[in-house]
Amino acid sequence: MHQRILMRAKKDPFDVRGPEEAYEGNWIGENNGNLVFSHAAHKLLRTSTARITSTEFKVDLRDADRINEQYDVYVIPLANAFRRSYAHRIELMTKLVERLRIPVVVFGVGVQTDIHGDREYLRPIDDVVSRFVRAALERGPSIGVRGEITAQYLNTLGFSAVDVIGCPSMFLHGDQLRVEKSAPALTTDARVALTVSPYVKSMAKIIASHQARYPNLRYLPQDLKTLGTLLYGDAPQDRGKTSAIPIHTSHPLFTQDKVRMFLDPWTWMDYLAGFDFAFGTRIHGTITALVAGTPGYLFAHDSRTLELARYFDIPHKLMPDVPADVDAAQLYAEADYTGLNTGHRARYEVMRAFLARHDLGNAFDDGDSAARFDAQVRETVFPPAVRPASASSPEELLARIQWLRDRNAALGDDVRELREQRLRARVRRAVPAPVRRMLSR
Numbered sequence: 131m132h133q134r135i136l137m138r139a140k141k142d143p144f145d146v147r148g149p150e151e152a153y154e155g156n157w158i159g160e161n162n163g164n165l166v167f168s169h170a171a172h173k174l175l176r177t178s179t180a181r182i183t184s185t186e187f188k189v190d191l192r193d194a195d196r197i198n199e200q201y202d203v204y205v206i207p208l209a210n211a212f213r214r215s216y217a218h219r220i221e222l223m224t225k226l227v228e229r230l231r232i233p234v235v236v237f238g239v240g241v242q243t244d245i246h247g248d249r250e251y252l253r254p255i256d257d258v259v260s261r262f263v264r265a266a267l268e269r270g271p272s273i274g275v276r277g278e279i280t281a282q283y284l285n286t287l288g289f290s291a292v293d294v295i296g297c298p299s300m301f302l303h304g305d306q307l308r309v310e311k312s313a314p315a316l317t318t319d320a321r322v323a324l325t326v327s328p329y330v331k332s333m334a335k336i337i338a339s340h341q342a343r344y345p346n347l348r349y350l351p352q353d354l355k356t357l358g359t360l361l362y363g364d365a366p367q368d369r370g371k372t373s374a375i376p377i378h379t380s381h382p383l384f385t386q387d388k389v390r391m392f393l394d395p396w397t398w399m400d401y402l403a404g405f406d407f408a409f410g411t412r413i414h415g416t417i418t419a420l421v422a423g424t425p426g427y428l429f430a431h432d433s434r435t436l437e438l439a440r441y442f443d444i445p446h447k448l449m450p451d452v453p454a455d456v457d458a459a460q461l462y463a464e465a466d467y468t469g470l471n472t473g474h475r476a477r478y479e480v481m482r483a484f485l486a487r488h489d490l491g492n493a494f495d496d497g498d499s500a501a502r503f504d505a506q507v508r509e510t511v512f513p514p515a516v517r518p519a520s521a522s523s524p525e526e527l528l529a530r531i532q533w534l535r536d537r538n539a540a541l542g543d544d545v546r547e548l549r550e551q552r553l554r555a556r557v558r559r560a561v562p563a564p565v566r567r568m569l570s571r
Contacts, residue, residue: 138184147393170297176499191229239273241283242434277294277437295481317459318344332454340457
């Protein structure tokens with residue numbers, strides 16, 4: 131008998147989308163870090179008897195009866211969902227859960243406040259979170275959270291059935307994880323990957339100094355807006371703007387072709403496996419490096435990043451403690467992966483027990499299920515990294531414009547023509563003059 135799992139995820143791991151389609155349909159769920167933990171959850175639960183369907187992030191109350199009839203369990207991997215800006219979505223999700231008669235598993239949710247766990251900041255969402263957790267606990271024995279900050283918050287709301295399980299992304303390889311430095315010191319010719327949350331403005335000087343110091347530095351963005359900028363150049367409202375953070379095509383990291391963005395975790399990890407070090411503010415950018423075996427270092431700038439770093443013993447600094455003149459070589463030298471490596475198996479056993487408690491299968495305990503998943507990854511052709519439009523070949527740009535034409539074919543003539551003109555104009559502005567002339571032929 132198969133276990134029919136409905137999983138909250140933007141797409142399943144083998145749903146291949148090209149860059150234009152990924153941008154147009156937001157198939158990364160605003161941030162490609164979402165795919166890292168949802169795909170890892172998919173792998174963990176994909177046993178020989180499990181059938182997993184992704185929700186594509188759709189929440190429709192009218193689907194409740196269908197879900198009750200067609201599925202055995204609703205699994206909800208979440209990131210920093212307990213935050214003010216997400217409250218309306220939690221309310222809608224709660225209404226759906228309250229209509230379900232099947233078990234519900236909340237898989238690694240986190241709270242978002244400052245690095246000190248400011249309780250008062252969370253007061254406005256107390257009722258929303260309480261209602262959601264109550265609904266989940268009426269359909270399951272516990273709720274899985276990312277770290278102690280979230281656990282303590284739920285405790286203050288009166289909930290004790292809380293399991294700290296971290297994030298499924300760290301268990302992509304089950305109980306196997308080992309991160310080691312490839313060299314005794316980081317030299318200026320090392321391959322260094324940088325992650326940046328565009329709203330963390332204190333990264334500006336750090337970006338500039340490392341761009342100058344490390345010629346093999348690469349910036350790996352994660353957000354949907356930057357994907358659009360890479361594909362089509364600056365949006366009209368951003369035209370001509372500059373910033374010390376790499377968000378516009380005028381930034382040196384764009385003009386020097388040092389930006390790479392991935393649409394799937396597998397190509398992202400393969401790329402990072404060839405690096406010596408990765409650092410920055412993105413928690414899943416750091417985790418992706420670590421599960422690829424590459425030393426990573428996190429600048430924790432809020433509770434959601436800090437609690438995961440603490441739980442998994444990820445080398446980190448609090449963002450306010452990071453000096454503007456920090457050097458990746460210093461971070462590399464001080465990074466100690468002993469706790470991360472030696473404690474991984476015990477943390478995996480906690481996750482394993484959580485799955486068992488919720489009557490979920492585990493691919494790593496199910497014969498060769500995990501190995502078959504990995505084999506399917508190797509056999510699937512995923513799109514390569516997206517680079518700045520200015521570095522793309524004329525053939526790539528022509529193919530991109532043709533995709534836009536095909537995509538817009540079903541629209542009305544006026545709308546189609548307007549959209550195509552705007553996007554063609556963005557592409558042209560993002561590329562050198564010789565390429566512009568070729569695109570105009």
